[in-house]
Amino acid sequence: MTDTNQLVEEIRLATNFQTNKKILREKIQTDLHMTHNGGLFKITPELIAFVKTWPIDEIYLEDTYQNPVKIDRQTFLDTAQQHYQQVMNRWHNEYEELRKIRKI
Amino acid sequence: MNTKNLEKSVKSRGIVAFAANTETTDYVSIAKQTLTVASKILKLPYTILEPTTSDFNQRYDIDTGKFVQWNNFNRYSVYELSPYDETLVIDADYLILDKNLNSIFETPWDYLLQRNSHALTQEWPNTMGPNSLPFVWATVFAFRKTHRAKLFFDLVKRIQNNYGYYHSLFNIRERNYRNDYAFAMADYILNGYCINTQSIPGSMLTIDQKIKAITVNGAKVIIKDEDKSYVVPKTNMHIMSKAYLQSDDFKNFVDII
Numbered sequence: 090m091t092d093t094n095q096l097v098e099e100i101r102l103a104t105n106f107q108t109n110k111k112i113l114r115e116k117i118q119t120d121l122h123m124t125h126n127g128g129l130f131k132i133t134p135e136l137i138a139f140v141k142t143w144p145i146d147e148i149y150l151e152d153t154y155q156n157p158v159k160i161d162r163q164t165f166l167d168t169a170q171q172h173y174q175q176v177m178n179r180w181h182n183e184y185e186e187l188r189k190i191r192k193i
Numbered sequence: 194m195n196t197k198n199l200e201k202s203v204k205s206r207g208i209v210a211f212a213a214n215t216e217t218t219d220y221v222s223i224a225k226q227t228l229t230v231a232s233k234i235l236k237l238p239y240t241i242l243e244p245t246t247s248d249f250n251q252r253y254d255i256d257t258g259k260f261v262q263w264n265n266f267n268r269y270s271v272y273e274l275s276p277y278d279e280t281l282v283i284d285a286d287y288l289i290l291d292k293n294l295n296s297i298f299e300t301p302w303d304y305l306l307q308r309n310s311h312a313l314t315q316e317w318p319n320t321m322g323p324n325s326l327p328f329v330w331a332t333v334f335a336f337r338k339t340h341r342a343k344l345f346f347d348l349v350k351r352i353q354n355n356y357g358y359y360h361s362l363f364n365i366r367e368r369n370y371r372n373d374y375a376f377a378m379a380d381y382i383l384n385g386y387c388i389n390t391q392s393i394p395g396s397m398l399t400i401d402q403k404i405k406a407i408t409v410n411g412a413k414v415i416i417k418d419e420d421k422s423y424v425v426p427k428t429n430m431h432i433m434s435k436a437y438l439q440s441d442d443f444k445n446f447v448d449i450i
Contacts, residue, residue: 105421105422105423105424108313108423109423109424109425111311112311112313112398112423112425112426112428113425113426115311115395115396115398115428116291116395116398116425116426116428118395118396119293119394119395119396119428120291120293120395122293122296122394122395123296124296124299124300127299127300127301128300129296129297129300129394131394152300153394154300154302154390154391155390179412183412183413183426186413187424190424
């Protein structure tokens with residue numbers, strides 16, 4: 090491939106940043122789901138904040154399937170925080186890579 | 194009966210896909226490749242099933258712009274034909290690239306459908322007709338061999354056999370039989386004529402255009418069509434271009450994964 094062709098190919102790649110960004114976000118929204126005690130939860134900042142501040146250790150949370158699931162507050166919190174951190178880090182890294190491609 | 198032991202017994206789990214070759218498409222070869230990838234990613238065994246009928250329906254082929262043969266009938270027979278207690282069913286053109294589907298088996302359900310989908314080049318309608326049910330995608334679904342799951346597939350059979358009636362009843366836009374529609378109707382009826390909220394988590398990515406090449410670069414997948422390139426994460430995707438799925442480029446892609 091000549092330099093010009095390579096450049097054209099890269100510019101074409103760059104024009105789709107908004108689509109790429111949208112598709113990446115959809116994937117991350119799926120990855121934010123986590124199973125716990127037979128329930129499926131989408132881990133959000135709101136859920137983490139709620140569980141962290143709740144004063145009782147044993148709680149029932151509504152999962153994505155609209156079922157109440159019994160959880161141990163601290164165990165759930167630890168797992169959820171770890172999961173959230175991992176997924177959001179990956180989102181940031183992959184998003185930065187998409188931005189670099191856009192700058193070409 | 195000692196139910197405690199039953200609960201602890203190891204259940205078999207696997208992936209199945211239906212495949213029947215047509216005049217234009219080698220579905221068996223495509224299914225072998227996509228199932229090989231799925232099996233490697235999810236670490237589950239797979240089985241290719243032959244449709245129980247030789248009747249053909251039609252589908253619009255995005256590569257040629259023509260209607261071509263397609264055997265999408267009798268998907269309800271998967272309940273009887275699957276050798277597994279817990280089955281993940283995928284269309285031959287569904288490519289599994291991440292492990293998310295493994296986690297669905299950690300939650301209780303009888304059957305689980307894919308309710309959301311997004312495409313690279315267009316917005317899908319939300320409903321199956323102007324005054325119809327929300328879309329359901331039969332491209333990927335899961336079931337356990339339970340009484341309720343059997344009822345679901347029995348209903349799909351009834352809907353397929355009386356499609357003209359159900360098509361009118363639910364104001365479906367297209368006249369052509371689609372499992373997406375039959376599944377949505379059966380699910381709605383079985384759920385007491387209410388919309389079911391249980392779903393495979395997330396939205397299914399559909400590559401809805403002609404494809405020239407797909408390459409993997411680390412955690413990224415680069416999809417090239419005739420005009421543009423798209424950089425997407427390693428995620429499960431429904432590839433509509435059968436011409437690409439039969440190409441050498443796809444064979445190389447499968448070898449690399």
